Amino acid sequence: MKRLILAIWATLSVLLVVPALAQDQLPPAPLAYRQLDDPVLEAKAQRLMETLRCLKCQSQSIADSDAPMAGDMRHQVRSRIAAGEDPEAIRAWLIERYGDYVSYAPQNKPIMWPLFAAPLVILLLAAILLRGRFRRGPAKAERAE
Template structure:
């Protein structure tokens, strides 16, 4: 196969793998975009939805995402809250199913220690460096 033919085949393969083709043709689930009738339950569901990360978008919560997966997760949360489960139980279920990454507030455990303590260490290092700069300035003055 010649070089232009290979490039054409690669371009064709990339076009076929377009994310636009990954959207589902199924209708959205019942509670993906529909609120619960009970305002207290809906408020609890919304609060939890803002704490759960979209598995597709990664930078958005499921409350803000338009991805089909986020709609399915919103539906699951609303159905479980309507069935009487607490947000803590649902959150634990989501973490068990998808891992700690699904929540914006990961638990403190050995694997997540760098996430929790790195800002403190960096702040301390910055203060130490600033102290050295201030001492140098005093000596020059």
């Protein structure tokens, strides 16, 4: 029984670990570390890559990151720019694929308004409470005398 459990555990660990290790063994994408031949297109790609966040790194853009995933994203950006695609369309595609976190310039969506309204509401409530507190404060002091 112990041998069966050990065999199952060994098989599962090999099946789960090998694909994870294989991911880093793949060669980098062709345009991950090679610039485009046209300097104008490369400048467009570079500007876009500096505004996109690497999903594996701590707040690094894909232009600065050496992570394999950032290389794949640089390849996607460069190949799509070379194909004539608009940088904003590429950004929209990456946001659709990876979520809003991938962009350093988040889009304004109706669901985000509480993020901007909450601090204003808290400041307004604090002002109302402090105003009431200061109005009552001197009156109590006069009664005590």
